[in-house]
Amino acid sequence: MNEQRRIVAGALVRGALESRTIKLRRLLTTRPLSFLMEAHNGLSAKIAEEACFEGIWASGLTISASLGLRDSNEASWTQVLEVLEYMADAASIPILVDGDTGYGNFNSVRRLVRKLGERGIAGVCIEDKLFPKTNSFIGEAQPLADIEEFCGRIRAGKDSQTDDDFTLVARVEALISGRSMAEALQRAEAYRQAGADAILIHSKQSTAAEILTFTREWADRAPLVIVPTTYYATPTDVFRNAGISAVIWANHLLRASITAMQETARAIVAEESLNSIEGRVASVKDIFHLAANGELEAAERRYLPATQQTRAVILAASRGDLGSLSADTPKCLADVRGRSVLQRLLDGFGAAGVRQNVVVRGFGRDKVSAQGVAFVDNERFAETGEAFSLAQAEEWLDGELLVSYGDILFRDFILRGLLGTAGEIVIAVDIAGRNGKGDRARDLVAADRPLHDDYDEAPAHLTRVAADIGAEVAGGEWIGLARFSPIGVAWLREEIDALRQDGLLETADMPLLLTRIAAKHPVALHVFSGHWMDVDTLADLAAARNFT
């Protein structure tokens, strides 16, 4: 494809379908002025992309420095290649690699270009110096490559690219090395004729004077790229008006992170505390965002068996009425033969493969802790009910979900049965519990047909959960354990919103929430007989100690 047709094709397929090589070619070889941001690993590549840069400069200086090495080819080129692979995986924008001298002669450049193409790199820049290289800002009069020999490196690179749109930029170091403007122009012209797609003209002056002179004399023979690290004060419009194609901001993400890391380290060492820096550093959530944890969660929903991706939200905000035992600790912490009710629940969920437990705390929340559990607090536990507690955990209501009271004990088979019952929402119902508690029974269940625990092809469905269901109608008692599929979770969230709109969220209990959902959507019943209990009273607690 000749240049003109390629650009036309590029314009037609611009956007998601356009390859990274075409994108880089367009931004380096056409006006208006484009910008490449330095990055040195996967994280900084993502940050550059998130900031809306169109492309990345994979800087030799900053990749070396981030590995703890000097910019003197101390990292082997295959080690650099590994870093580049992380970067190309992390960001979707094109990467122009600082290929130093090409790591040797024409033969090294051939293999380098092939390997870069395989790793999704869009272009490489090679400089007319000798291996091992020295950074351009170190010393004076660095030796330059022989022009003919360097042209051989360029031709070898161009002949080795497997993608027509791969870009090879030739970097002219003549001005850096104190050679004349004439030599700089002579070298650039030779490199253009050898097949370079663009020329990077480098300078270490504090003004853009020699770059602008070069640009004028060059007269647009090929696109020009510059690196204004030392002439940073020059207004960018000067480059734009001069007709330069691309500016590389060559090392600023690394330098910014060095400053931030040094200040943070010094503060923590001096203060022996994290307190003053917490608000000044990225949050752990920011790390999860940059690592695209959300994408992994979505993939888990697609690929993992349902039980391995279930999350449990445990409502443990209420104080309970366990006499002096609940004077300052919530009833979920009542001890049942060496483990609290809550810990027994958590252990049971863990054994069933539940991925994550979230506990909503309220009364005595400072006392409620556990390993590997996320906590949410209902500060208004005293005047609000269960639906409000659940709503506090709204950000966790996602994917496959279990909702459980925090004061129940049940045998493993009940949870296994619940997890194995088909339905978008399934609740665990004890048919022996319909009359068991007399006045205390609150979560009585009315169903769309009589309940029994013989084998049934299809589950019965909920019509109502409430305390005032007559014994003759009540099919059983909800034990405080419910399962929601992602669709069921959407219904749950909708109903929480509806309660909020109706001004009922603060006072609603789970029976009301489930009853309202059941009026709109099927809520299936997983039915069994006995083998569970809740801990409402001291008598319950005594019974619980025999239960386990």
Ligand code: SPV
């Ligand atoms: C780099 O970023 O590694 C460069 C640009 O090559 S400079 O450090 O200016 O030489």
Ligand code: MG
């Ligand atoms: Mg470099």
